[in-house]
Structure formats: structure tokens, C-alpha cells
Amino acid sequence: MEMRAVNSMSYEQFVDVFGNVIEKCPLIAAAVWTDHPFSNLSALEKSIGDFIDSLPRSGKEGILRCHPDLAGRDLLRGTLSPESQGEQNRAGLTSLTPGQRSQLSELNVSYKSRFNFPFVICVRMNDRETIIQQLSSRIRNIPEQELHISIQEVKKICHLRLLDISSQVAQATKL
Ligand code: 2AL
Numbered sequence: 230m231e232m233r234a235v236n237s238m239s240y241e242q243f244v245d246v247f248g249n250v251i252e253k254c255p256l257i258a259a260a261v262w263t264d265h266p267f268s269n270l271s272a273l274e275k276s277i278g279d280f281i282d283s284l285p286r287s288g289k290e291g292i293l294r295c296h297p298d299l300a301g302r303d304l305l306r307g308t309l310s311p312e313s314q315g316e317q318n319r320a321g322l323t324s325l326t327p328g329q330r331s332q333l334s335e336l337n338v339s340y341k342s343r344f345n346f347p348f349v350i351c352v353r354m355n356d357r358e359t360i361i362q363q364l365s366s367r368i369r370n371i372p373e374q375e376l377h378i379s380i381q382e383v384k385k386i387c388h389l390r391l392l393d394i395s396s397q398v399a400q401a402t403k404l
Pocket residue numbers: 252296297298299312313314316317347348349350351352353386
């Protein structure tokens with residue numbers, strides 16, 4: 230990415246542009262702005278990752294709780310964030326069979342009651358079948374392990390969202 234464009238953003242512009250790279254957590258973009266200027270996109274991604282890693286368990290769980298359920302009511306109503314809506318559409322979560330829909334919904338409820346946060350997975354790196362497989366398998370993890378895996382998934386989602394923004398910024402600045 231042309232980092233001059235990013236590094237010259239005001240704090241408000243930066244939060245507008247990067248505020249949802251971690252779903253519904255603009256606080257994270259607001260916090261890492263302190264680390265600018267960034268030498269490249271990876272440096273920005275590392276600041277975000279380091280900030281997340283520095284949080285106590287409650288903070289990490291809070292990030293997970295900001296994620297919408299997969300194939301939940303908001304997807305059907307179209308009330309997800311644009312990023313999440315696009316990701317869930319592309320993974321085929323709007324065209325589940327009735328059997329898959331009820332399986333996913335039941336598993337989501339059991340998962341949430343076991344871990345007290347929703348199931349999070351980078352859907353762009355999966356499809357309907359692997360999402361259901363992963364949910365069925367991860368529900369058996371111990372909470373420590375599952376928190377760790379879930380945060381890794383948040384970072385994968387962030388990575389892909391940063392790449393999207395990077396190409397948008399490149400287009401906008403015609404580079
Ligand atoms: C999401 C989401 O909104 N995008 C994605 O890749 N995963 N949500 C979730 N609960 O896993």
C-alpha cells in the first residue's frame with residue numbers, strides 16, 4: 230500500500246477507514262493510530278495484533294462478542310456491517326440448505342453457552358461445509374485453546390480486510 234496516504238490521514242480519517250478491520254471495534258484503530266507513521270501495511274497489521282495480544286482475557290472475549298453470529302438474524306435482515314455481509318454472502322451462508330441452517334443455528338447456541346462468546350471463523354478462508362465442520366470440532370476444545378484459536382481467526386479476518394482497504398486506497402490515489 231502507498232503508506233504516505235495512510236500516514237497523512239487525520240486521526241478521524243484513520244478511524245473512518247480502519248475502524249472495522251476488527252469487527253465493531255473502532256477503539257482498536259483509535260489505539261494503534263498512536264503508532265503511526267507505519268512503514269508498510271504489515272507494520273500496521275502488527276500494531277493491531279500486538280494491541281490485541283496485550284489485552285487481558287476479558288478484552289479478547291469482548292472482541293469476540295462484537296462479532297455477529299454466522300448465518301444469524303442480521304444476515305437475513307441485511308443489518309450486518311458491510312464487511313461482514315460481504316464475507317458471509319461470499320461463503321454461501323445466505324444459501325444454506327434448511328438442514329445446514331438449523332444445524333448451524335443449534336451449534337451456535339451450544340457453542341455460545343459453552344464459551345460465553347460467539348463462534349468466530351474467517352469465513353473467506355472457508356466454505357459452508359468447512360465452517361460447520363470447524364464449529365462441530367472446535368466446540369469440544371477447552372476454553373483456553375478456543376480463545377486462542379478464535380483470536381487467530383479475528384487476525385485472519387483483519388488481514389483480509391486490510392488487503393481490501395489497501396486496494397481501495399491504491400485505486401483512490403491511482404497508484
Ligand atoms: C465473521 C464475520 O463477520 N466475518 C468473518 O469472516 N467471520 N463472523 C463470525 N462470527 O465468524
